[in-house]
Amino acid sequence: MMPEAEEHDRDAPFRSDVARLDALLEEVLSEEEGESLCRRLREIPIASDGADAAPAGFEPETVGTLVRACGFYSQLFNIAEDLHATRLARAGRRAGAAPGRGSVERVLIRLRQDGVGLDRLKSAFAGFEVAPVLTAHPTEVQRQSVLDAQRAVRRALSHLQRADLTRDEEAELSDRLKRVLLRLWQTSEIRHFKLTVRDEIENGVAYHGLTFFTALPRLYQQLERRIEAVYGEKVALPSFLRVGSWIGGDRDGNPNVDATVLRAAFTRQAEVAFGHYFGELAGLYRELSLSARRVAVSDGVQRLAEASPDVAESRREEPYRLALATIEARLAGSARALGLPLSGRYPAAEPYADQRAFLADLSLLAASLAAHGSGLLAEGRLGRLMRAVDVFGFYLMPVDLRQHAAIHAGVVAELFARAGLEEYGALDEAARVRVLSRELATPRLLYSPYVQ
Template identity: 40%
Template structure:
């Protein structure tokens, strides 16, 4: 029975569904509306009432659709998925407000709860101040080929969310309610008439624009509020009127425009344009906020007192209007605005739309701007206007401190193979007798250390290198110029994909020296050198690689200039594709255990960068539980993690949802660092069991994916991978090479394809076989042992929770229809039969270990969400299968291709974090 607390959610879904239905009837005609409604009702009958005859009716109905009918049906159900997501997000906000208004205890995972628990554990305000002063929590936005949302669609959705929010927060008059209804109707109509898919492939700059849209709506406004909330909590706990301002401990980074691993379109020019675009957003925001601040601080001499510094700042302003002669704050802000406008012109080459009031010198950097804003803050605080200092000025000051003039720190990533080839060419050109590629690892290390230690450059401006080497050198030169222009915080990190050896890191160090970012005479390094360990083999080798690296005095002297801190990135997506869900998770856990030990022995602070995807098959799942499940010592107050593709919109498009997700990261990091029970190391028996389960799961996964003849063909024919490769949804190719080999396919489209056909295979395959073999070996107490692991070990519980979610979103009946796309019947039956058996074994094992009667019994909120949305999602899958069949027969029908693309969009929206 539906609970009263959920009634508003269903009301919103029904209302939005009705508006969408009205729009379809008005725009496409009653026949189209009636068809979609009939499909909807039949699907609901099948899903909710378990009416088997309804399934046959649904399949027959969908298979008989004409091409144009199919397009409209796909559009209708796709847009409904988007609208349902908006309603669910709004309901989460609604419930949070209800709890807050009622004075309920803060929920687990909230920042308030984490702070309360820290105080209860004996940490005082000073101790927490120390924690935040050394903390770094950084979600990093990345663009991937599965990003299926157009910015125009996101804008329509944001307007609908705003209108729903108004209905929740404000008691509207009948006239106001009618206006809101009409505005919602307009927004839904605009959504229906807005093209869902892009007519041309997305460029890197398009991806940059998409990423920047979340700063104006969410990050620039919500991050300062989080800082203010923490500071106020600490001051309240300390019993003081205010607490010292915290150092910037949470930032939002980006790979967009800097990630060139496998993306030939990320060039030095693109990096330069990305930096300019980011600066435009940051400076534009500050200018707008200053303009508003000047309008509000109309304080007049004679009614207030001001500090000498504020008087001097106002006196330096080019604002000499007699109308503001007695308004020192306004004149001071006019002067700050003029300087910032001049900074805008100096950095970007053109003046802002709203000019300064007169000529002024540009700021040398954001610290100078912050110092001027501090003068205003101190003057207001010292002269009885604390409330004014705590308003918009407080948030602006914090934004400047966090975002600077560069907005977001960009990571530069490249594959180790590229760095190897570039270094080899530089060495061969400088010393023709040298053959770097022929050297063993010891010889490479010795040569690289020798070159890094000398100030003599290897590259010559008088030599023409290969296109690849010229491109890489140009990137490094641009990075150096960026440091001079925006500061080292604009490009603080250089990441080496596919790191397998010490020489991989030293090759990057050498290239940084070539650009002047590493200065050997000063033993100074102006950026972080970050290895990325991705495959199962590389994860196993990671501790040994770092141990050997730290044994090199030359590298350790460079690390001293970075505060004796080293970041290591761990790849979730590729390790999953390489070894399967269970082995990937276990290999990551073991790598972290080993790294914690090695770093402690060498006295180096470890910062882990988790390359997590949005879906479980890419290492995703709830961030809070994932951070708390890290091994002891792995979270030392600092953590970075990727926010990938379609998940960015789900987490950060709505500002309030975005703030909640940012707070979750802070709360989890604080709890994992300060509140984790260090003595509660996993039972050694758990570790031994996990290794056995991993070995058997690995054998089952590899046996299917890499060792079964014809599996590659089965995958390409039974999923939408070919069509995904054609989509205009990203700048990066779906495969690293022009081949159909699973090894060459990127992990992201690999997982995305399995999600589309509702199998979710990368998120569970192999677990059932592993558990069966374990139980066969220990029939007496094997299940009880696994149940105890689930109760007592958060890492194992998290793995099973994530598996529970993807299994609940899978559907073997729908997946079987995709399997029928495989032309070879024997191949189809053999492989799908194995998948079906493993799925059932995995579900049985999961339920037995967790004690649930059904999937997601322990997560009723998600279970409800899935139950409500699947009747609207299933038709999209059935139609997609038919469209794929037609497309592969005709190949040249643009309307069918469009229908497939829209169905991909709708299914991804309906599954949310499983794509």
Template identity: 40%
Template structure:
């Protein structure tokens, strides 16, 4: 690395790393093995000379980082500066691939240690449903209450295509195979088998080396849809039904029942349902339209029906039961006799014949819903299913017949899971949400009102006038739209999308599309506008008895994103639910209304501490408003990958929610590279799904202390949080929005411009063609800070807030420190906030960040702003130590601490080379030139750093 000036902060993370405990020795061996094999591949593919360069850089970087060897830092700097363009790209590739391989080893070790713990004592682990049920039983929660929770719950992970996923599917597939081969080595193997395994690993890493890490063309929405579907095939289709089965068993063991009650209790409804935004989220994405929604549902349906066909075919091979040896029910006989299979060879195999009939019906259904080809043609024709319920009913015939004829043990291995999958996924696979910005709705209605000669300029009306007009229109039987009038392309597109939603619901079932989310909800009229647009497109129908509002097909969901919007959320919802027409619609929704809260924009708007506090306050106030209105609240958490955008462990985040805000209902987004890290491995995916269920169960049913002492302490803690938030908000806003030149500093000192050029999503990086931070999407904002190793959105402002609050206590500093420590121990929100900040700070490296600051041409501006960032970093470090009592970061998570520190040695060269490449790229751009090798090197470094740092998107 570059020689540090006296102004450059010391490298706090370069202390020697403590020895790896015995239980983690296998992880070290796996990383060494994969690293050695990668080195062999580099030598094979690029030659000895290139290998020696990479290896020398690796050894020097390790010595510098792990041994705090100053001379090694100077040597590393010289080595990297001497690299030519081709060598630079090769070095970047090598260190990027190592980050990917280290992730595989760590994920495998995580699974290994969990498995070892389970084998050692077979006790329920933290975060499991079994342990949560133990806790609830000890707290006096009854089995009836638990079963009621599962009957009424909705837990929905929603996959989005937000562009921080920098991996191609082909890379993911290769890495999954490497993970499988690495897992094989944990079992007993002969020397020959182990050698063969190493050879296969070598071949897979070779394949990885010869496969492009990057996309050279922009992703389309169709690409994003198909990429997301791969996670269903990898994880969700198999693991979700299996998880249901395990949870049924856990409940039965903790709260046993007998007879009919026990049988009913093991057939709980679908409390976990998958959601998606990919193909329906058109906020700022001009590439999403009616056709992409139709394509999304067709591809989703093709995926799930393909799975059903495969499972039914396999069941047909397995259930070769002869009626000469076991009887069947009359219903099963009837199903079998409807089969197109008339072969004498299967005359006594009624289950097989029934399954051939089910297969034929599924094949007909798949064709009717748009599948273009089937892997195995059916034996003969059969009518398509009208709904997934009919398919499940046919499977039930098999289940009941087996149970009634000594075949109950044949149900569990495959048939029970297939039946559960049919209930969970239907023929739609996942519910597709629709999302659009409120200003688009306003423009659309402004045109409709004007063309219908109802209101010349709706957009200019006051809020009160808008509400009055919208409510009046909702009660009128005629439409504003006319097929004989020409409208702008935007209006035509918006109306066609809503009409397509109606068609999709008719075709794929009502669960296919259920929600309409309004970005930038700022007023009641923003919500009423979407109701009126639904009325215009047949999704909201009038009451049969009179013209007033009757049934609405899509729940209208506000998204409150910025700090001002979050503060207005309770008032807006109170006003909305007080409107009789709206309250009637909510009643028909089961007296349930969803509200979405945005973590990304609130963070970009107000900083980490204030964003979390304003979200907490909004949730608490919304609970009060909804309780008063007699409506059940479901919160949809728009959490991103990085901590600054609501990332961090979902389990802890759910448990930290204010009392009464979960209540068995929760949806949350899974975004970008987090989807791959959570769900590309089936075992890890299953664990993450169980964590969601366990946390929602505990947060909903755990008894809340009701004594005055607890209430008084909570009120005191919340008062402190409010004061800290105000101070942190001022510090953050002062730097980001009030410091002259900060925007120039950000755009120069981070790879934001280069990230915008990456082909990692179908959505542009900025909402408008400007260099205003206000217009920049929160995702590239956070991603850029992660690349330059500052991760500023995850901590800035906290240190100033703590320091100022402690000195404002009129001499009672010690008392205030005691209060903060008590909050850390007793207030889940504060504890989770500090835990996430601790993790972010462990990944922050000021010495690396100082190199990026050198790209700011204005030296005075550069020194001024970076000095402020360094000072705040010091304050945050001091504050964390003061409150938690730990000088070292991640003291309570030594495995993660070691992982991060071990990775730093391999990230340093990537950061260094990224800076050098960006400098070259920008210099060429000034002269109107582009060097594709330089640009590719930058993009490869972005990929490697994202993989190495993990949750930074």
């Protein structure tokens, strides 16, 4: 199971990870399935085409367990391999290696060499729109429980490669890794039931806490930093990359998707977005303990501080914390106005009209910090929160509403009939385009609440 010994020294951590996983997995299998299974696993010959070939005479149940063990090992090997690829890439960046093909740095350097100026680059970004869309496919069988455990394996392996680990820490991490392997082995890898649309919605929004909330603001920061390194000037990029979804809106692909499900998708998505914002505001409250004895603040921040619901004596000289309490109270008002089961630490105040108003108050904090010698603080959690609000808004992600064209045609035909217009169903394609263009161009509504 071990890679060939003729690997370069740079692959030593990988070989160490694989050896550790190999040993721990053998312990788990021996304890769970018996030593005889491990012995049989070691005896499986490798066919000439590289595939495992189980010896004849194995009981069907044993063969099934052996196949699962081989697949389990392959998953662990892939995790170690992926971690090592990341490790090598980081080592290359630390050593100052030239940017690789396809990297952002190399593309920016090439653009600069080709005479593309910063103004032209910024103009191009202003026209970009990238929207990866989350989908729910009926063949999706991966369980969050399994994915969580696989991520735990990777984290444990990463920590075990630290150079300053003590023997006790290494033993503790190794025990933790074995517990994860045991949990994985005892967990069913596939579901025994069919997911509902609401389950799919929950799975879709789970990725935001795992990746998007952290990764997207960081991506924008890194891209801006790399543009500055190549062009020598700071830039503020527009939010051209946003995540979309059609989970809960795919009426053409799932008969169970209706208006109630779509409303549930919107509500759950908004709840996740607001939950993230409340958490980040709480983090900022802990961080921005700046004292009025040490720093000044802008008039805008001072107004927010004077309206604060935080009346604790210990906060009287901490204007940023007072201002954050005001922002959190208004965000709680927005959550209440949207019917979300969330609240902050303060009573709900006047709700924000939209995400832009929320972002405007956060911008007041950032501008004040920058103007009074604390700009570095604005670039951390506050900067990431501002980017998140710009990307995710109060809705998390737009939902694509997919519906069969015949349904739309039927609705339009009914509207036309009630309004005394053309018989839409009898029109050819050119005529449909003509009458639809006409109706879209006029402010007159076809729908009326007084018409059945």
